[in-house]
Amino acid sequence: EAGVTQFPSHSVIEKGQTVTLRCDPISGHDNLYWYRRVMGKEIKFLLHFVKESKQDESGMPNNRFLAERTGGTYSTLKVQPAELEDSGVYFCASSHVRGVGYTFGSGTRLTVV
């Protein structure tokens, strides 16, 4: 089966611009997660979708971040306006059953300059 796909793999934008990251989970996986790793820190949870519903968005840093999963398939994470501290690697993961090991995508490396 195809894995979790993330696009783009890299993005360099200027402070104040908008960037949209996309994640295509494994087909049939209801659970979709976004995580982020900033330089020198551990991977941190951002939010969790079950189908199209936000189950837990307690990890979202602030209201500049907006995640959507219309139709319960792919998800987008928009950062508007981007700030320097938003730089990092954004990972998406999906799972069929909650609490069972996840399949991660390769990540999107975001650099805000």
Add this chain to the structure above:
Amino acid sequence: TQLLEQSPQFLSIQEGENLTVYCNSSSVFSSLQWYRQEPGEGPVLLVTVVTGGEVKKLKRLTFQFGDARKDSSLHITAAQPGDTGLYLCAGEGETSGSRLTFGEGTQLTVNP
């Protein structure tokens, strides 16, 4: 806030040596997962342990979950250069839904 302290951060050893990576917390986890990550890729799940005291083996890798479900270890026997990579532990809290708390990772280098 749940924290997972992973040690050591860096480990460089010779082929054939044994090593152990530790993850410790003051919090109880309902499960503990170990991942391995290669440069430019996402973490790949190695194993999930869910029962206190559980031991799982994956070829030369042995994973253990502490009796109190607050700590875990990964032991590699007779390390090989192909074991080189970033090893991550991640815990699922008892009250945190299914979101994972990650350790900072252990960068392992096995020299031939």
